[in-house]
Amino acid sequence: MAREIAKAYEPQQIEPRWAEFWVREELFKADVNAPGPVFSIVIPPPNVTGSLHIGHMLDHTEIDILTRWHRMRGFNTLYLPGMDHAGISTQRVVVRQLAEQGIDYRKLGREEFVKRVWQWKEESGGAILRQMKQIGESCDWSREKFTFSAELSPVVLQVFVRLHKEGLIYRGHYMVNWCPSCQTTLSDLEVNHEERQGHLWHIKYPVSGTDEFLVVATTRPETMLGDTAVAVHAEDERYRHLVGKKALLPLMNREIPIIADEMVDREFGTGAVKITPAHDPNDFEAGRRRGLEEIDVMTDDAHINANGGVYAGLDRFVARKKIVEDLRAQGFLEKTTDHTLSLGLCERCKTIVEPRASTQWFCKMKPLAEPAIEIVERGEIRIVPDNRREEYFHWLRNIRDWPISRQLWWGHRIPAWYCKPDGHITVSIEKPAKCGECGSAELVQDPDVLDTWFSSALWPFSTLGWPNENAPDFKKYYPTSLLITGYDILFFWVAKMIMMGLHLTGKVPFRAVYLHSLVRTASGEKMSKSKGTGLDPVALNQQYGTDAMRFCLASMAAPGTDIVLSNDRLAGARNFANKIWNAARFLFMNLDKFERGGTSLEELAAPEVRAQAPYAAGGAVPLIDGWLFARLTSTIETVNDALASYRFHEAAQSVYQFFWGDFCDWYIEWVKPELLSADSERAVAAWRNLFAAFDAALRLLHPIMPFLTEELWHQLPQAAGAKSIALGAFPEVRAKWKNEAARREFALIQEVIAALRNIRAEMKMDPKKKVAAEFSSGDAEIRRVMEANREGILRLAALSDFSIGSARLEQAGGALRSTAEFDLRIAYAVETLDLGAEVARLRKEIEGLEKAVAAKEQQLGDETFLSRAPEKIVTGLKATLAQQNVELKKLVERLAQLEKAA
RNA sequence: AGGCUCGUAGCUCAGUUGGUUAGAGCGCCACCUUGACACGGUGGAGGUCUGGGGUUCGAGUCCCCACGAGCCUACCA
Helix, strand or coil, X not given: CCCCCCCCCCHHHHHHHHHHHHHHCCCCCCCCCCCCCEEEEECCCCECCCCCCHHHHHHHHHHHHHHHHHHHCCCEEEEECEEECCHHHHHHHHHHHHHHCCCCHHHHCHHHHHHHHHHHHHHHHHHHHHHHHHCCCCCCHHHCEECCCCCCHHHHXXXXXXXXXXXXXXXXXXXXXXXXXXXXXXXXXXXXXXXXXXXXXXXXXXXXXXXXXXXXXXXXXXXXXXXXXXXXXXXXXXXXXXXXXXXXXXXXXEEEEEEECCCCCCCCCCCEEEECCCCCHHHHHHHHHHCCCCCCCECCCCEECHHHHHHCCCEHHHHHHHHHHHHHHCCCEEEEEEEEEEEEEECCCCCECEEEEEEEEEECCHHHHHHHHHHHHCCCCEEECHHHHHHHHHHHHCCCCEECEECCCCCCXXXXXXXXXXXXXXXXXXXXXXXXXCCCCCEEECCCEECHHHHHCCHHHHCCCCCCCCCHHHHHHCCECEEEEEHHHHHHHHHHHHHHHHHHHCCCCECEEEEECCEECCCCCECCCCCCCCCCHHHHHHHHCHHHHHHHHHHHCCCCCCEECCXXXXXXXXXXXXXXXXXXXXXXXXXXXXXXCCCCCHHHHCHHHHHHCCCCCCCCCCHHHHHHHHHHHHHHHHHHHHHHCCCHHHHHHHHHHHHHHHHHHHHHHHHHHHHCCCCHHHHHHHHHHHHHHHHHHHHHHCCCCHHHHHHHXXXXXXXXXCCCHHHCCCCCCCHHHCCHHHHHHHHHHHHHHHHHHHHHHHCCCCCCCCEEEEEECCCHHHHXXXXXXXXXXXXXXXXXXXXXXXXXXXXXXXXEXXXXXXXXXXXXXXXXXXXHHHHHHHHHHHHHHHHHHHHHHHHHCCHHHHHHCCHHHHHHHHHHHHHHHHHHHHHHHHHHHHHHHC
16 A cells, blocks of 8 residues: 655654653663663763753763664663752752742742752753653663652762761861852862953062061952961072061051962062962962961952951952052052953852862862773773873872862752861761760751762762662663763763772773763854853754754764754754655655555565565676665664764764665666566565665664654564564674675766766756767676666666767767766767867866876886885776876867867 | 864865875755655866975875964962
8 A cells, every 4th residue: 555644754743752652662661681782871960950952962862872773783771861950050040040039048048948949850850851752862761860869869978978987088178269159169170260351469568677668469459458478489589688577467457477488489470479378279378388377358258357357348349449549548559560360260150269268078089080090091991082081181180189068058968967065077877866076965967068070970870779789770780881971071070980980889980981072153152041052952853853953963973073053954954854754755655556566565574585685586686786785784884883983973974875875866766667667576676675775774874863763664564563663673784785896887887877967967958858878888897787777877867778889989979978988978969069168178177187197107107106105006006097098088089079170 | 371172165064094186064056846855856166175394105184383263271479
């Protein structure tokens, strides 16, 4: 029965149905007892801060492509989905939402606020899951995880307790980055640096007991309120005599020591540095070395505090202005110069970060970093691309301790308890009955929560049942096979998972890391929703279809380079989807012609027939079929190689070329008459091969374009009774299909047809008029090939006749094309031909050929080349030269004839 | 300041160990509404690979320098 399907591919009509089907049927549920090698991958958990953006789409598309590809190749496959509570980011979102409703989150109180965040988590998380299902991700939904869930949170706390017991987590007073807007500590990674134009203020500090001044240069004059020393270099002749004396701190009228310290660079500024241990990392270190007092002059929201004297209550930048004015007025300001400085900005809110001495929880990184470096050096974890590997080493070798406490409410609360009277610390998951040191029963829990990356660091194993090492999932799927994520979180996340995984489980968390490109806007920025530069994936799906978006992303995802997505590119991918649809439409719509032949469709469905096609029936295989399956098998090979090394673009492009260029443009066009033929035997053979090739093409495409392929595949006879193409086999490379001769021969035919079409177009022959053509070649084998394929050539070049001979064709009464191997002529009334254009074309071609020939002749005349170049290159060059010379001669002769005629 | 990446057709980008007239998509030009597809078909124009130097028989491909673009890391007040 002929089947009619829609004329154009309408993804909206199809995708929701399959998305729902895949979930409902639990098609991708992993089974620890299933056979096959393991392929396991855990999702980089998206933040529950909203919905998925285009960057996630790339991430998820790549993961899903590899997952589906492995599954089809018989792996025991797990793709584990989940989400991240994303402490600071999510808290910010909810704080902002509340503010929009006029609610101050602090007034709500911690408990109520956290409740609100949970509500938001349900909403945002729900949206994310819907999107993931919508784009067809083949996850095991039964194993979905959340970093802050009742299941995972205890694991996080257990790890904290363990690392504390091991001395890797400690509480200490150190310099940290403080965001006055988020009002929390930040790690170095959460601070972005930006060059800004600033000033260097030169301030005169009077030296006590003398009438001298010591001039210090600073970029942040407001911090002088907390100065507790001035430092100079020990060997600086200018200041040597002042060391040991006191300076009088202007505005504050406090005496501070003048010290010598190696940290001072004599060349910079004035060579004298004010020391503010509470507000500068260097000064903090100096203060420690020298036992200087630390005076914190700022509040949590970066206003001057009571230690700042008359400036108390002023915002830090207002205070700066006022202080500079006052210094100037009182004669302490020597001068102001311009100075470019790199400012630290909060990654989340872009507020200028304040360095601040603060008591926080830290994680020791050096002992964790060393094994993490070694394991990658040994290649037990592969990092692709290579250059990211170097970045990884560099970062880990210079790593500093990680401040892990955050002054937030949304997150894993630190399991540390302080006793009321003395502040002794007891670390314990449950609230202890009494203080471990003094026995006090009055205990309060640390109000802080853990950095969100602390829990993400455990993700590959906490999601699989660890710390229970006998958990079936952990045993079966850990270490995971692969991690795919963006290179922007290599340090935030990837490195931490490796460190924690090695330390806690004793095994690598994954065997390979593929760091993919970022999706950028046309102007090269990271796409950003807040800047309005992001493309909305939901809208894109609506407009182009998920398959098109997936294909588009894959086709652009060359390792190591960022992606600039455009509507044009997406439209191209959609056109490809439509092309596939229409190729199928052609098949389905002519099914009746096949069935009329008396053979049932089921007969075509047998897998062993497909595996053998086109050689199943025995006997001579038509060139076109031999050629198509040769192309198919090499495409399969390319796709497999490409996916194995994360070259998604190569996989996508090669399957595109095969489907559109080979299958549609040449194969279908060539076999059309046979498919529609009344000769049932021929028709059956043609259909069998068509089904086999189309089936393989759909399977090849399925990992990239799951919806379209699922939809179409179910209409093929061989799909009868099967649940999903996703559970079927990926096409295999078959030695039987390799066919060098067919490839060579058909390439020749393609060349002949293209040349004939070219003559017709260039000579402006009437496209509707069939014309007679002559072919000649001195090579009997070539003549045989042409003879055997005359029918196809006649049709595809719109010829009325194609005569084949061995004698060289001479210029006369027609249009001619020559190559070294053959001549072609179309008989056509000479007077209607545009000879001028033909002469111009010939001249150009001759020019190009002459250059090529000259270059080769020169090379072949070079003794050093002949003696040093490999034999293969030399013989190849000679052969090409011979051919080009023959061709050149023909062209020159023809040009002469034409010029004579004109 | 250090490190990395990139600079190939009008645009966006491929080009895996250096090798035989450099590829794709989009755009452009011409022709074609042929019964799968105008989200289509056929043919075509268009780059000498940012510039300079070097290594090599041979370089878009390796090295150095310059220019341009971007990214990452960094406690010079």
